[in-house]
Amino acid sequence: MPIKNVNPFQDPLEHMRPEVNRYMALLKEGLESGDLPLLYGPAMERLPGQWRPHLAEHMGETPRELILEIGSHFGEVILKMAADHPDTAFIGMDITFKRVVKLAQKAQSLAHKNLLSVLCNAKALDQVFADGELDGIFIFFPDPWVQKKRQMKNRLVNKAFVETLHRKLKPGGFFWFKTDCEPYYADVCDSFQDRLWTANETRHGLPSEIYTSRFERLFHEQGLPRHEFCWIAKESIRTDL
Numbered sequence: 143m144p145i146k147n148v149n150p151f152q153d154p155l156e157h158m159r160p161e162v163n164r165y166m167a168l169l170k171e172g173l174e175s176g177d178l179p180l181l182y183g184p185a186m187e188r189l190p191g192q193w194r195p196h197l198a199e200h201m202g203e204t205p206r207e208l209i210l211e212i213g214s215h216f217g218e219v220i221l222k223m224a225a226d227h228p229d230t231a232f233i234g235m236d237i238t239f240k241r242v243v244k245l246a247q248k249a250q251s252l253a254h255k256n257l258l259s260v261l262c263n264a265k266a267l268d269q270v271f272a273d274g275e276l277d278g279i280f281i282f283f284p285d286p287w288v289q290k291k292r293q294m295k296n297r298l299v300n301k302a303f304v305e306t307l308h309r310k311l312k313p314g315g316f317f318w319f320k321t322d323c324e325p326y327y328a329d330v331c332d333s334f335q336d337r338l339w340t341a342n343e344t345r346h347g348l349p350s351e352i353y354t355s356r357f358e359r360l361f362h363e364q365g366l367p368r369h370e371f372c373w374i375a376k377e378s379i380r381t382d383l
């Protein structure tokens with residue numbers, strides 16, 4: 143079940159009975175007991191600008207980089223990244239109770255101290271992270287795949303969101319995008335301006351063929367095309383001086 147509220151600091155369980163959905167109950171227990179590496183709602187309010195020290199507490203060292211996956215699903219990609227790069231901190235963000243709990247449970251059972259599962263709508267990215275806080279952001283196979291033009295407003299990645307991505311990344315930070323949907327890919331590419339971004343294939347040492355997602359394999363099996371791109375944020379030059 144996805145969360146309804148976009149306000150990231152509001153408790154999504156506020157007007158709900160956790161017993162209705164077992165993952166709501168597990169989410170609440172996991173946060174309150176501190177047993178699961180997950181966060182949501184008011185517990186995130188103090189974290190913009192503080193994600194790195196927060197994760198350092200869990201890791202026992204300051205993370206080399208801080209990387210966010212939007213739409214982490216059941217965590218196939220981010221769990222592998224966390225295992226391969228124990229000195230980097232990873233945050234998996236999703237909007238369903240079940241996926242956030244499952245990712246946290248897997249991170250805990252694999253003893254990945256560098257991974258945090260977060261229940262949050264990525265539309266609130268601007269509120270959740272301070273400017274320049276992230277070294278990398280990736281989104282693989284986001285929905286919705288729109289059938290009609292009027293549904294395009296539901297897409298997460300648009301011009302305004304790309305501006306937010308640029309602000310949240312450090313200069314030199316990456317945004318990595320994969321999709322099967324060519325029109326979505328084309329629109330996203332159009333949103334990246336040369337003034338602020340440069341195309342790059344290195345992805346901070348995260349090879350695309352190693353980090354393939356569940357949807358990517360599904361589409362590959364169906365013989366569907368795959369489109370991807372990685373952009374590096376340039377330092378923005380103020381034009382108002």
Ligand SMILES: C[S@@+](CC[C@H](N)C(=O)[O-])C[C@H]1O[C@@H](n2cnc3c(N)ncnc32)[C@H](O)[C@@H]1O
Pocket residue numbers: 212213214215216235236237238241262263264265281282283284285298355356357358
């Ligand atoms: C199509 S699935 C792709 C999952 C995975 N990235 C993959 O490639 O296999 C999209 C995922 O994004 C999540 N999602 C959709 N809208 C979101 C939003 N606004 N913020 C965060 N996650 C979102 C969904 O719950 C789902 O887990």
